[in-house]
Amino acid sequence: MSRKVIIAGAGAAGLIAAGHAAELGADVLVIEKMREAGKKILISGKERCNITNNAPLEKFITYYGRNGQFLRNAYHRFFRDELLALLRRYGVNTQVERGGRIFPASGRADEVRDALVRYATEHGATFRYLTEAQRVVVREKRVVALELWNGQRLPADAVILTTGGASWPGTGSTGDGYRMAAAVGHTVVPLRPALVPLTVVEREVVKEVQGVSLRNARCTFLVKQGRKEKPIRLPFPMPPTGEMLFTHFGVSGPLILTASLGVVDALRAGKKVTLSIDFKPGMSVEQVRARLQREFEQYAHRHVRKLLKGWLPFKLADLLARMSGIEPERHLYTIRVAERERLVQLLKDFRLTISGSLPLVAGMVTAGGVSLKEVHPLTFESRLISGLYLAGEILDLAADTGGFNLQAAFTGGYLAGQAAASGG
Ligand SMILES: Cc1cc2nc3c(=O)[nH]c(=O)nc-3n(C[C@H](O)[C@H](O)[C@H](O)COP(=O)(O)OP(=O)(O)OC[C@H]3O[C@@H](n4cnc5c(N)ncnc54)[C@H](O)[C@@H]3O)c2cc1C
Secondary structure: OOOEEEEEOOOHHHHHHHHHHHHOOOEEEEEOOOOOOOHHHHHHHHHOOOOEEOOOHHHHHHHHHHHHHHHHHHHHHOOHHHHHHHHHHOOOOEEEOHHHEEEEOOOOHHHHHHHHHHHHHHOOOEEEOOOOEEEEEEEOOEEEEEEEOOOOEEEOOEEEEOOOOOOOHHHOOOOHHHHHHHHOOOOEEEEEEEOOOEEEOOHHHHHHOOOOEEEEEEEEEEEEEOOEEEEOOOOOOOOOOEEEEEOOOEEEOHHHHHHHHHHHHHHHOOOOEEEEEEOOOOOOHHHHHHHHHHHHHHOOOOEHHHHHHOOOOHHHHHHHHHHOOOOOOOEHHHOOHHHHHHHHHHHHOEEEEEEEEOOHHHOOEEEEEEOHHHEOOOOOEEOOOEOEEEOHHHEOOOOOOOOHHHHHHHHHHHHHHHHHHHOO
């Protein structure tokens, strides 16, 4: 008789788990509380779904920070090529874009979601939508059933929890799985927002430049250590320079999102974090000073505003002039050396004090989750409860943008589906 596998959550991990478990002959039922499957897949990658990344394995796992090691062996079993081959079987062709990011060639996230639903249904998996899983029923450290919100118990040989994180709750991921896993004894590493915009103390300053985005800035997050300052340890590799954006509450954009989890953790540890922005990362302080001096002499009758427009976006140029004590309409020949020096300093080391981040629901992913120490890295089976499997964002795994979060969910779901179907 085939094994009864119940999957809670029809997102990235749940859908692929359903497809593979059913493909291997299990009797699969998927419980999904939303009206449709994979709502987060649909909005992923700006609705284009950045499925995975082209980076080689050793580099790939660095994008998960320290916890990436957990995925190494799983990736030896089911990685990018296997995932892309599976999607191709269901009609999804892909293309590699900037930064090795892999998207459907059609540019449509719904193609990925639909392909995975087809994978599952074609092999006989059934779906119950608008149905909320409430509790994993365990007897003598073995899964026996999944209980629904209305108290109905569905007997199961295996339950796979793929309920996602606690971010973007409108997609259905409201953190239910953490509660269900904790109720059967699992440790949940504290949840924090990752890939999240940051807020600053100097709201009035950033408001003046909200909407200004920079293509090529260097962002360094500093904490005090004694009298000195040192850059904080960031979980994901940070490109030396990149894009950032000012918002009405603080800062955002790719560089900031990548660094945000490290900043959130430093703030949680009680540290005071300062952001230093270098607007001219390609030039040393001396080079900036020399070029400004040269331009001040060459264009002595120009306004500061006009000169700085050659250096920075308009709104930012005015802000920096004023912060240097210079009215933007002043002529260059009236500016004192000390004022010019202050401009040099602001161009190379513009400071903002980080006050926090937007809340957990606004992070693109949830960091923290079910402790990896309690999950088998090849089968994704709980080490505490036999027959219980956990995959996707419910685990204490969060990665940078670039397709890494979805690949972790797909790999975990696939291997959990395999093990659940075979009783491994
Ligand atoms: C705006 C945005 C863009 C993103 N873009 C990308 C990207 O391009 N590339 C990338 O790699 N990552 C991206 N991510 C992250 C990625 O989408 C997630 O990490 C991934 O979807 C997690 O997969 P999952 O299966 O664990 O959870 P989810 O995909 O969130 O699925 C969880 C499912 O469980 C259901 N569920 C929850 N609780 C219950 C319950 N009690 N009973 C029944 N069902 C339940 C939910 O309704 C949901 O359908 C993005 C995230 C956001 C918010």
